[in-house]
Amino acid sequence: MDSIIQNIAIYALPVIFAITLHEAAHGYVAKHFGDLTAYTQGRVSLNPIRHIDPLGTIILPVVTLMLGGILFGWAKPVPVNFSALRNPKRDMLWVALAGPGANLFMAFLWGFVIKLGLGLPESNLSDPMILMGEAGIKINVILMVLNLLPLPPLDGGRVAVSLLPHRMADTFAKIEPYGFMILVLLLMTGVLGAVIGPFIGFTIQMVVWFFGFET
Template sequence: MQIDQLIQTIAIAAIPILFAITLHEAAHGYVARHFGDMTAYQQGRISLNPIRHIDPVGTILLPLLTLWMGGILFGWAKPVPVNFAALHRPKQDMLWVALAGPIANLFMALLWAALAKLAWTLPANYFAEPLLEMAQIGIKINVVLMVLNLLPLPPLDGGRMAVSLLPHRQASILERVEPYGMFILIFLAISPVLSWILGPPVIGLIKLINSIFGL
């Protein structure tokens, strides 16, 4: 991608990327508070201020690299702190706290799809085209974040969900992977493996959303 094209893409992609990570993390904190854990609330992480959720690598560097290289656009934010022991029913409530982030991304993907549909109906002008491109990026980044976070790898949301659903013995074994989970994810990200894993479900879900909204 040429530098001028990259700058233009960054300008258009910034809003959907920041919304995707901010609402994802805020959703975790909100649901955790609902089930009794006030940690995220006390640290000011139940917020729509993206600065509170930005991770230099996951929020800035990796999205820029994937935009430049033309691969699957993905990244992550600074995880919202959750004290699972403070939840009313730690093992059971962990499922809903973890699921809140992917659900927030699905909701946003649908909202961006609705905006894309609106952009299609507007007269061709300098507003409609950037709005359509922004909406398409919004759909893509939210679907990627949702699918990525559903991978059963702690500390991703899918790993938390698996720990919640598995019997105690198997859950304990999976929990031991968590200290190495981010290193595993980074390794997968710099190799083609993550694209092989994420590609089919991401493409399939984007096609489904596009078909629902007639895009």
């Protein structure tokens, strides 16, 4: 029980930052390209309360953390009116990539936190910094890789719709109503972990190599 509480304490802040900046990045880039939907609804914000989904942000991550599988969850999606973008098909690409890009950026920031923690004398501050930094790298890399799966409504699905020719893009986008069910099925059967696991491992090793330490 103590270890579960400790894990929750270590992961809480990285998870909150990961989902908040991911969603805020979508809204910010959408605003940059002309869609003010998220901005007018107050979603271009670093306030985590605006992005938290009780089931996807709190309950499910805690359950998956306790079960020891891939940390899985989601936040309230930032509303984007793609037709309001100045060039909807092209700009959709950058709006979609903003979230995973924010997660990659945060993975490196948490790597810097570990570097700082390793440079401190062993204390009540250094150990939590290192553990939280490791959790921050892990959760941000998982979110980045998961969201880049080419499955609507994930960010990777939006990227695919942006890059495909119009007719193929329209056909592919019709998968979106079933995307979440497909994702849950892949998770429950273990296929999801098998597919994204190598990409998660590679990206974590890239961060490890950049800072020159082991996680």
